[in-house]
Amino acid sequence: MAATKDAAGPLPVRRLSKDELVNTHKTHLEKQDNSPNAPRPVKQPIMSEAYPASTKSIRDLEIIPLSELRAETHHRGKGIIVKAASPPFVGAGAVSIVEDEFGNADKLAIYNQADSSILSGVPEGCVVAVKEPYYKNNGSEDDFMICVDHPSDVILLRFTDPIIPEPLRLGPLLKTAEDWKNAADRAFIEKDFPTAVFCYTEALEASEDETFKAPIHTKRAGVNLILGRYDSAKADAMASRNGGPQDWKAYFNAGRAAYGLCDYAESNKLLTTALELNPTNASIQKEHARCQARLREEETGDYDFPAMLASVTPHSVHLDRGSFLRNTRVADSAHHGRGLFATRDIKAGELVFAEKATLMPNQYEPARASAALYALMVRQLCENPSLSGPVLELYGGEYERTGAEGTIVDGVPVVDVFLVEGIRTKNCFSAPRSTLEDTRPSLPEGRQAKGLWVHASYLNHACVPNTLRSFVGDMLISRATRDIKEGEEIFQQYVPVKSLIDVRNKQFKEGWGFECGCALCAGERRSPDAKLAKRKELLDAVEKLCSKKLPGRELIPDAKIRSVDRLAKQLEDAHEHDIYDSLPRLTLIYPCNWLAAAHWGRKNHGKVVKYSMKVLRNFGFKVPDESETWDPREIYTSSGNATLMTVHVVAALRRLAVAYTALGHKEMADRSIEAAEFGYMLVTGFKNDLTTLDK
Numbered sequence: 001m002a003a004t005k006d007a008a009g010p011l012p013v014r015r016l017s018k019d020e021l022v023n024t025h026k027t028h029l030e031k032q033d034n035s036p037n038a039p040r041p042v043k044q045p046i047m048s049e050a051y052p053a054s055t056k057s058i059r060d061l062e063i064i065p066l067s068e069l070r071a072e073t074h075h076r077g078k079g080i081i082v083k084a085a086s087p088p089f090v091g092a093g094a095v096s097i098v099e100d101e102f103g104n105a106d107k108l109a110i111y112n113q114a115d116s117s118i119l120s121g122v123p124e125g126c127v128v129a130v131k132e133p134y135y136k137n138n139g140s141e142d143d144f145m146i147c148v149d150h151p152s153d154v155i156l157l158r159f160t161d162p163i164i165p166e167p168l169r170l171g172p173l174l175k176t177a178e179d180w181k182n183a184a185d186r187a188f189i190e191k192d193f194p195t196a197v198f199c200y201t202e203a204l205e206a207s208e209d210e211t212f213k214a215p216i217h218t219k220r221a222g223v224n225l226i227l228g229r230y231d232s233a234k235a236d237a238m239a240s241r242n243g244g245p246q247d248w249k250a251y252f253n254a255g256r257a258a259y260g261l262c263d264y265a266e267s268n269k270l271l272t273t274a275l276e277l278n279p280t281n282a283s284i285q286k287e288h289a290r291c292q293a294r295l296r297e298e299e300t301g302d303y304d305f306p307a308m309l310a311s312v313t314p315h316s317v318h319l320d321r322g323s324f325l326r327n328t329r330v331a332d333s334a335h336h337g338r339g340l341f342a343t344r345d346i347k348a349g350e351l352v353f354a355e356k357a358t359l360m361p362n363q364y365e366p367a368r369a370s371a372a373l374y375a376l377m378v379r380q381l382c383e384n385p386s387l388s389g390p391v392l393e394l395y396g397g398e399y400e401r402t403g404a405e406g407t408i409v410d411g412v413p414v415v416d417v418f419l420v421e422g423i424r425t426k427n428c429f430s431a432p433r434s435t436l437e438d439t440r441p442s443l444p445e446g447r448q449a450k451g452l453w454v455h456a457s458y459l460n461h462a463c464v465p466n467t468l469r470s471f472v473g474d475m476l477i478s479r480a481t482r483d484i485k486e487g488e489e490i491f492q493q494y495v496p497v498k499s500l501i502d503v504r505n506k507q508f509k510e511g512w513g514f515e516c517g518c519a520l521c522a523g524e525r526r527s528p529d530a531k532l533a534k535r536k537e538l539l540d541a542v543e544k545l546c547s548k549k550l551p552g553r554e555l556i557p558d559a560k561i562r563s564v565d566r567l568a569k570q571l572e573d574a575h576e577h578d579i580y581d582s583l584p585r586l587t588l589i590y591p592c593n594w595l596a597a598a599h600w601g602r603k604n605h606g607k608v609v610k611y612s613m614k615v616l617r618n619f620g621f622k623v624p625d626e627s628e629t630w631d632p633r634e635i636y637t638s639s640g641n642a643t644l645m646t647v648h649v650v651a652a653l654r655r656l657a658v659a660y661t662a663l664g665h666k667e668m669a670d671r672s673i674e675a676a677e678f679g680y681m682l683v684t685g686f687k688n689d690l691t692t693l694d695k
């Protein structure tokens, strides 16, 4: 863990007075962008500044005055209780001027609160407790602020909480439970849902009358459903039961909440009860049928992928589908910690699993995608604690846990934003809106969302993996690239691998903290350094000569083709037979692809066959001598365990088909196309027309 600043720093020489703070704050408020759709920036944690979230109750901390806060210090064992003396300035966080019971004032910046929480902009007059506050200098001599990064380090205190010191007490703002209910109803009509939840909560706290409380639970369940706070919605719905004829509503709402949590088995149970109580209700029937469909998908893995793709639009990338996971299970891995293992034999091409994202924001802007996922993870852990368990169990890198993360303290789950960021960086995937679309050459590159798929997060990496992942909206599809035996570990590539072993392992070390030990990496490490250096030198020479591009329609001069051919031969000679006999030769893929494309432009079909077959060979596939009759469809099942499948394999097979046709080898041409279609299914996740590759 990074150094925390627990040692006491100095008391500031000068602090700004309340008037000075409030006046400056007012000028900021005047400039605040209040448009409802203005995107809120996210303050993503800097791991070198990491410090753990407080795990103590505010009632176990020593409450200190603001005047005792020391610069650059985490005040362990201490807490402050303050009242907001200004409206909040809402940017990456919410900044308020606050005062304590002694009239000391200071600036409080609260980050990482969900928009649906009232703490995302503490209203003036509210009282909050900050646990183990971090007091931070903002640059100039007298500019300090209390900086709350962990959402659970700040607690909104109820007006009647006895912990509030006398001078900060207002007493209840409204007199009766009925007043609070009416205020909540008004907030609901104005679509101010966080305030509605707050006021319904006060109404519930202010009343002992169960007949008054039951419908308020129903209303708060409804608001929580709107806010996506499914755990609370479910608890409210269940609390609204009173044994009367309206209880079907409670089960219906609880069922919808469980559906929102993707807990379809639980949802089914609740909706079935709702249906028993009200068998003719069309809304329950509809939700029940929807839930049954999810359970079928979970059981069978039977998906209509084209329909799913058709439903993905720029505004709707979250698919209403269940996850099919039963072909795989999590178990200890010989490579690292836990991994995913096959629970039965899986044939090349079969669905290994399909998983709906646990969390994936609809944010495809490269500059915003990571921050959006981080913010969503924090929000969900705060709002739906039932999701915390599976997310917090994921590998979080080197960040040291306290063990209290996710436990409920002072009524809220402890959420440590640095752990969340650690989990995010080690487990998130980039996802195009659809992999099929992504294979279109005309599509601009780089528009990918970032998401978290909890089951897929257990996959370890191999450069020569046995599965390939693809996406349709927020659904991750994993297909077997070769036959997998029951009990075998499932691997995937974390990122497309670089051809030079040093370069790719540097990437794994820096990004994920490991050195790959897959068959390819282990084999390549047997090559002496001089051979590795020679291959790098030759690849550099080819890339320089060809400017890293593949030939298009232009006619490439003979002399250039001869030069590339010569370098390719030297590269081939720089691979030891005993090591590379059944391993991919990644540095040779680009030159061979280039030569196939160059000969393609010259309609030199024999050479196209030769170099396309070399491309397949260099991806690790077993191919015969180019003059033999063979069946390209067999490459997926007869090539051993060190192959690498990409869209370039599909392109090579297509090129092969055209060349075979031109040479009059119709049968091999047809088989090549079938093999290309199969490969394209692996790449895109389901059967698709190869012509997408031309669009």
Ligand SMILES: C[S@@+](CC[C@H](N)C(=O)[O-])C[C@H]1O[C@@H](n2cnc3c(N)ncnc32)[C@H](O)[C@@H]1O
Pocket: 333, 335, 336, 337, 338, 339, 394, 395, 426, 427, 457, 458, 459, 460, 461, 462, 511, 512, 513, 514, 515, 516, 517, 518
């Ligand atoms: C997404 S997690 C994979 C699941 C992880 N093994 C676990 O126990 O939760 C990613 C982490 O797994 C480890 N890992 C993945 N592939 C590996 C490999 N081939 N060899 C060693 N460690 C690997 C790395 O520490 C990486 O940061």
